[in-house]
Amino acid sequence: SIPDNLFHSNDRHHDPRHGPNMYQVNEHFVKPLTRAAGGMSYALMLHPRGLPCEVFISHAWAEGVFEFADAVLRAWPLGKWNLYCCLLANPQNLDISELLDVAPSVSPFADALKVASHVVVVPNSTVAVYTRLWCVYEAYLATRLQKVFLMPARAEKNKARHAFCRWLLTPVVLGVAVGLCMSLLPVAQTEEFRQNAGRALAFTTICNAFGVMLTAMWPHLCLKPMLLQLFDAGLLFAYSVVGSSYFIASFKARPTLETHMQSGVGPLVLRYLLVISVVVLNLGIVSQNVVC
Secondary structure (H helix, E strand, C coil), X not given: CCCCCCCCCCCCCCCCCCCCXXXXXXXXXXXXXXXXXXXXXXXXXXXXXXXXXXXXXXCCCCXXXXXXXXXXXXXXXXXXXXXXXXXXXXXXXXXXXXXXXXXXXXXXXXXXXXXXXXXXXXXXXXXXXXXXXXXXXXXXXXXXXXXXXXXXXXXXXXXXXXXXXXXXXXXXXHHHHHHHHHHCCHHHHCHHHHHHHHHHHHHHHHHHHHHHHHHHHCHHHHXXXXXXXXXXHHHHHHHHHHHHHHHHHHHHCCCCHHHHHHHCHHHHHHHHHHHHHHHHHHHHHHHHHHHC
């Protein structure tokens, strides 16, 4: 375990929602571990070839490690994998002042910030994040470079419930109801209807993949304007309509279990399980887009 110390004392050191602050994590975990491995940074120790910087973390070091992790996870942008955090990216056993004894615009912080697409600002319950001058400069440089700023947010329960009902539950319920009504029509008993429903299901899957690709390519779309939320809700509705009508029609026209067993497991998997898996996966992705 990481001990508390007088130099950077922490009243909530043992709080499971806060934990040891980043000074203590550095002193009692990062530095001993990287010193034993040769003195490189923690990030370089894990990834000797390095990784592209996608998200820049701006923080004041006074936050607890659990508080830090919770904030980063709540603010994390969709489709990104790698982050730059000075605690982990800089060789903490060396004299950091030598690395920073240059113009701020050519410092390691600035180099990482220039290539990142997002900046996650991590507030904390101990000090104001912008009492740290480096955080002020990071905000200034990121603004000049037109980076996407993200901060962790936890919606109020009433607002979260309202958003869930409005943007997620309502489109799905209405879509299933419409799909059920469509499956009762005489035309739904035909093979042509089932084929068209399958094509519609494939088309909405492609639309969903296209929407996710747009969000990843143009990160400003992650801000979720009303137009994009309407698109996601409409996609949920369409998915529910075609998915429910397709499965109900297929269920009505299904062969007997005995016929399935005679034809082998492959057709059964392709006809039902694979399609269901694709639908559930895409519903999950679209649902995440709607409520984030």
